Amino acid sequence: MIIVQDILQGIVNELPTIDLKDNRNQFPVFGWGVKDELNRFLDKEDNKAYPLIWLLPASNEYGVQQVKRQTELIFAVNFAKDTEDWDNKDRLDYTFKTILFPLLDLFLKKVAKSKNMDYDNTDFDV
Numbered sequence: 001m002i003i004v005q006d007i008l009q010g011i012v013n014e015l016p017t018i019d020l021k022d023n024r025n026q027f028p029v030f031g032w033g034v035k036d037e038l039n040r041f042l043d044k045e046d047n048k049a050y051p052l053i054w055l056l057p058a059s060n061e062y063g064v065q066q067v068k069r070q071t072e073l074i075f076a077v078n079f080a081k082d083t084e085d086w087d088n089k090d091r092l093d094y095t096f097k098t099i100l101f102p103l104l105d106l107f108l109k110k111v112a113k114s115k116n117m118d119y120d121n122t123d124f125d126v
Contacts, residue, residue: 007116008032009030010116011107011111012030018051020051026051028051028052028103029045030052030055031049031053032056032057033055033056047078051077052077056072058070075103075104104126108121
């Protein structure tokens with residue numbers, strides 16, 4: 001049986017450390033489950049849980065030697081600098097452009113090279 005979580009875990013394990021721009025370089029962490037499970041995971045792992053790639057539940061459509069799944073992934077960082085005064089432009093410039101978007105690009109490149117997984121690059125939301 002094809003286990004999507006195992007495939008994604010393998011892909012995330014191949015990602016390099018990510019510079020979180022606050023004196024931390026950490027390997028991405030993968031997890032899955034409902035949002036309550038995500039909250040328990042974050043409480044337990046604290047700052048070691050970032051950058052995080054989290055798979056939300058979705059149903060699988062099984063075919064001959066394949067699984068189709070339309071799913072939602074959460075990409076998250078915990079930016080440790082004082083950001084209370086940041087506006088949306090600051091968040092875009094310092095978090096999304098420098099951390100989250102590059103992480104997403106690395107992840108999608110690994111998925112594209114994977115022998116066990118593919119994605120429809122003509123139809124996805126960010």
